[in-house]
Amino acid sequence: MRALIALATIGLSLGLAGCGYNALQQRDETVKAAWSEVVNQYQRRADLIPNLVNTVTGFAGQEQKVLTGVTEARARVGSIPVTPELANDPVALQKFQAAQGQLGRALKSLLAASERYPELESDRNFRDLRAELERAENRITVARSRYIEAVRDYNLTLREFPTNLTARLLKFKDKAQFTSGASL
Secondary structure (H helix, E strand, C coil), X not given: CHXXXXXXXXXXXXXXXXXXXXXXXXXXXXXXXXXXXHHHHHHHHHHHHHHHHHHHHHHCCCCHHHHXXXXXXXXXXXXXXXXXXXXXXXXXXXXXXXXXXXXXXXXXXXXXXXXXXXXXXXXXXXXXXXXHHHHHHHHHHHHHHHHHHHHHHHXXXXXXXXXXXXXXXXXXXXXXXXXXXXXX
8 A cells, every 4th residue: 555655646746747838937937027128128119208208399399290290109109008018918019019010110210210300310419319219229129139039939838748737737828929020
């Protein structure tokens, strides 16, 4: 009887060790960390916008339509509640991406309009803000790439045997993935 209990304990331990639960948790945390970095980088870009708009307004106030478009796009982005759960909801993630894409397009219009004003282009503050905005866009690209990779690894782990059995039992779901969006 003791041998049977010992054998059952060993079998249960081996079964639990190979169930993939820990791998699922690790991949899920990696996705959350990558998502946080994406959000941080988008916020960094959003924080630069008021200074950029103010600088452009001082030189090119007649570009009111472009300035209003940037301000409204930033407001739309700010109105979307950004939580870790957003990454689990494909519809909410799509709305987030659409708002970020619209902001990216508005910023492109603003930068294109600024090229019509040589005195603005020569302003050191504007050049610094533009360079910082470009760095922010690069960081967004890197953060999105890391997120995409983390989601790919997570979703792949959900499909691997025997982890897929544990994932089904515990109702783990695929994470939503980014689609192509607008950048500067």
